Amino acid sequence: MSSPEQASEPERVRAPNIRDVARVAGVSYQTVSRALNDSPSIRPETLARVQTAIEELGYRPNQAARALVTSRSRTIGVLAAQTVHYGPATSIQAIETAAREAGYRLSITNISSSEYASIKAGLDHLMAQSIEALIVIAPQVRVFEALNDLQVAVPFVTLESTGLNSAHSLWVDQIQGARLATRHLIDLGHTEIMHISGPQDWIEAEARMQGFLRELGDADLRTRAPILGDWTAHFGYYAGLELLRYRDFTAVFCGNDQMALGFMHACRESGLSVPGDMSIVGFDDIPEAAHFAPPLTTVRQNFAEIGRRAIEVLLGELRGDTELSHAPVQPELIVRQSTARLA
Structure with missing residues (x-):
């Protein structure tokens, strides 16, 4: 009772x-x-x-029970680094959405560094969960060099454009995006253009720098040594204060939107008008870019499409499909009010 x-x-x-x-x-x-x-x-x-x-x-x-019965985990592993930044974080969000729609879930492991031991430990952790496929999102070339030496026993794609894993890579064409940004400034009449790049060892930073230099070279314009930054608005601000002391340029292409925001701040403190005295282009088209003062001209990356394509390629490989497209996703120039024709 x-x-x-x-x-x-x-x-x-x-x-x-x-x-x-x-x-x-x-x-x-x-x-x-x-x-x-x-x-x-x-x-x-x-x-x-x-x-x-x-x-x-x-x-x-119950996914765990189904895995025991079917010998399938319906889990896709993600090996990631530096997910605090907008690009990688947004890529993971897009991949998770596409995976869920396909009936899969993600297991995400963030590697603590780009050292070989850390990458191997992260990969071993994911493989121990019986993942069916793998996506690698990491910003540095040495991560993919290490990955080449490891035996990945499941279908995988890497979101990078180094060419080290051309049969497994998916990426937004960073070089083309930088060329679009630089060409836009050239078309507006600017001939003295600076570039504030991301960190030297980041794949995207190197690709955007190459796109900038190639477009200037094709236009027979003087090239200046890019300034190596760290992706932060803080760096864009202080780099801007230093560069604007000389003011021997009329436009700047920043490697991401946060550095462009900091550069805008430096222009205001220096008494310069954007775009009247200085045209500024960013990269990524973060959600806040349309609300900068003035709204930022930038290069948009279609992260949702990258996520969809990554899952599509992996599921195709699991089915044994040999006709899979690894063509890069094309970026889009978004023109707003931070750029203007040279007076």
Whole structure:
């Protein structure tokens, strides 16, 4: 006999299980299991009844239990570094959305450094979770050099443009994006253009710098040594204060939007108008870029498309598809009010 205290406790609600689905659908639990695992032997009308029962009960399959039965984890591993920055963080968000829509989940491991031991430890951790495929998001060339030496036993893609893993790479064309930004300034009549780059060992920073230099070279314009930055608005601000002491240029292409924001701040403190005295272009098109003062002209990267393509390629490889496109995603120049024709 229960005590009054026990009797007053609310009854704990049990989550629906596979047998509940079978009961509501009027089928065996083995049939429900076949439906959950996409068995070709199940009839369409039976599958429809099971799906209706699942929705009615709010049933969620136990992924761990399914992995034991099917020998499939339906998990994609992500080996990532420097996810605090906008680009990598947004890529992971886009990949997670695309994976979820395809019925997969992500297991994300952030490596503590780009040293070989850290990369190997991160990869070993993911493989121990029986991942079916792998995505590598890391900013530095040496990460991919180390990856080349490791034996990756599952289909994988890398979000980089070094060419070290051309058969596995997906990327937004960073060089083309930088060329678009630089060409825009040239078309506005600017001939003295500075570039504030990202860190020297970052893949994207190097590619954007190369695009800038190539476009200036094709236009037969004088090239200046790019300033190596660190992606922060803080750096853009102090670099701007120093560069504007001489003011022997009329436009600047910043390697990302945060450094462009800092440079705008330096222009205001120096009594210069943007774009009247100085035209500024950024890169990434972060959500705040349209609300800078003035709104920032920048290069937009389609992170959602990269996420979709990464999952599409991996699922294709899991199916044995040999006709997979690794063509780079093209960037887009977004023209706003931070650039103007040279007076």
